[in-house]
Structures are given as structure tokens and as C-alpha cells.
Amino acid sequence: MDNKIKELKKQYKNTPIPKELDSTVHKALHTRKKRSTFRAKWFIGVAAALCLFVISVNTSPALAQSLTKIPVLGSVIQVVTFQDIQVENGNYHAHLKTPQVNNLDNKDLENSLNQKYVNENQKLYDEFTQKIEQDEDGHFLIESGYEVKTNNDLLLSIGRYTEEIQASSATTLKYDTIDKQRQIMLTLPILFKNNDYINTISEEIKEQMRQQIKEDPDKIYWVDNAGIEDLDVVDKFEKIDPNQNFYINEDHKLVISFNDYTVAPGYMGVVEFVIPTEVIADDLVGNQYIK
Numbered sequence: 001m002d003n004k005i006k007e008l009k010k011q012y013k014n015t016p017i018p019k020e021l022d023s024t025v026h027k028a029l030h031t032r033k034k035r036s037t038f039r040a041k042w043f044i045g046v047a048a049a050l051c052l053f054v055i056s057v058n059t060s061p062a063l064a065q066s067l068t069k070i071p072v073l074g075s076v077i078q079v080v081t082f083q084d085i086q087v088e089n090g091n092y093h094a095h096l097k098t099p100q101v102n103n104l105d106n107k108d109l110e111n112s113l114n115q116k117y118v119n120e121n122q123k124l125y126d127e128f129t130q131k132i133e134q135d136e137d138g139h140f141l142i143e144s145g146y147e148v149k150t151n152n153d154l155l156l157s158i159g160r161y162t163e164e165i166q167a168s169s170a171t172t173l174k175y176d177t178i179d180k181q182r183q184i185m186l187t188l189p190i191l192f193k194n195n196d197y198i199n200t201i202s203e204e205i206k207e208q209m210r211q212q213i214k215e216d217p218d219k220i221y222w223v224d225n226a227g228i229e230d231l232d233v234v235d236k237f238e239k240i241d242p243n244q245n246f247y248i249n250e251d252h253k254l255v256i257s258f259n260d261y262t263v264a265p266g267y268m269g270v271v272e273f274v275i276p277t278e279v280i281a282d283d284l285v286g287n288q289y290i291k
Helices: 002-014 022-029 041-048 061-068 107-134 197-215
Strands: 054-059 077-089 092-102 138-152 153-166 169-179 184-186 246-248 254-258 271-275
Touching: 077 107, 077 153, 092 107, 092 153, 107 138, 107 153, 107 169, 107 184, 138 246, 153 246, 169 246, 197 254, 197 271
Parallel strands: 092 138
Antiparallel strands: 054 077, 077 092, 138 153, 153 169, 169 184, 246 254, 254 271
16 A cells, blocks of 8 residues: 555656646646646546455554554654554545554643544544545545654654645645653744744745745745746745744754645645754744754
8 A cells, every 4th residue: 555655646746747838827837826736647547447445444452562663762752653544445545644652751741642643534534434425436545644753862753744636636744843851742932932933934934935946946935026927826925823833853953844835836845944043043942942
């Protein structure tokens, strides 16, 4: 199932834009925020050949004992795969992995995180089965999973991703960053003295967007003064949300993340911006987390 999903995604993302597209269509591909840039025509042909129905739900205590720990954090806190659901039903495909955090002393935090992860994938599974009930001849692929972005003595950052492929592809990412010593969840407001960080980070991101566009003509962001002719987008990027999606990387740098279609056309995918610490140093409460 993993190989199949990877191959489908690879084919989708490698679908080229035809050279004969006229300027009007090219403009639409780059500026229409909520519409897909490509059509995954190959998906129907590949998926139609699959008629096997398989459901594998791995949640038993016996299985949990044999799970590979991904990874061992220090000698105490662990992140494991609590649940792995795989479904193939005609032209519908799902692979949903649910993480579980173990051995936090703060059991309220641990239970809250794990319940959230279960609920997220339960919702995805319910939506998946509803699609099958509504249109058995449809085509849909969904994959969810997780990645430990940061693992050190102080911080644990867990990223959860969801990728959906139907007529188009969409990817979303969510992050949780935990202070392993204090065993608390970190948020942007916790890290900064006041709300000034919103404008500081937003202006830095705009400058990075403009610089990337200048260096690579294939990149497009919905931002003012980017030097892009005929950029006609209503919802240009102005500023981050106070609780913007973020994580702190292994280099102790703040990374701001935007999902598909949020600040750029869909072909740009999920985009991230590493914020130089010197830019936000005056706004930070301290340098324990971000250095």
C-alpha cells in the first residue's frame, strides 16, 4: 500500500504543464486560489484496475508490544504507531497512521494529544467511508501519517500530514511542539512577549517570498510587490495567524508552515519559512527554545 500511494503521488506531482497553454490559462493556473492546477487523469486508469477490498486495523495490545518505536526520545518519552488502517475498495484507497505519545509525566497532556490524534484520523476515516457510500464509482485516495521533526533533550515536535487525491491533490500539515522538561505544549503566544511578533514574522516572510520569486521564476507567492505581472489575487498574504502552524527545528530555529493554497498556488505545495533568530530576538520571551 505504501509503494502504491507513493507511486500515485509521484505520477501526480510529475504531471507537466503543457507548453501550448496560452497566457490566459497559465495565469489561471497560478492565481486561482481554490482550484486545482492539474487533473490527475492517470488516477482513474490506475484505480479502476483495483477491485480488492482490504481493511487492516492494528490496535491490539499484542501488536502494540511489537511496534517499532519511532523514535525513542531520550530514555523515556516514546512516539509509536498506535493505529494503522489500510483500505482498498475499488477506486478508493486509504492509509491512515495514528501516532501515540507515551510516558509523559503530564498524563493530562499525553491523553489530550493522543485523543486528538485518534479523533483526527477517525474523522478522516468517517469522511472516507461516506464518500464510498455516496458514490461507489468515484475515485479517491487519502493518506495520513506523522513525522518527528525535532527530537532533543528539550523539545519534541510532531508533524501530522494528510494528503488527499481526487481530481486534484491537497496536503495539510499540523504540528505539536512540546517542552519535554516542563511537559507543556508550546504555542507562538507563549514564546513571545506580546503580539508584536505577528507583524515581525509576517514582514520577514514577505521578504523571503519576494526574494525566492526573484531567484526562481517558477515560484509564485500571493504577496504584494513581488514583481509578478498580472498577479490578480484577492486574498494576498498580509500576516500570520496568532496561532500559526509552526515547529522548532533541530537547530532551534522557528519554522512557520503554510498548507496548500494558503499563500501560494497549489503546485507550490506546503511551504515553510525558517525565521532568522536575530529578526525576532527582541520579541522573544527568552532564548531557551529558539536560539
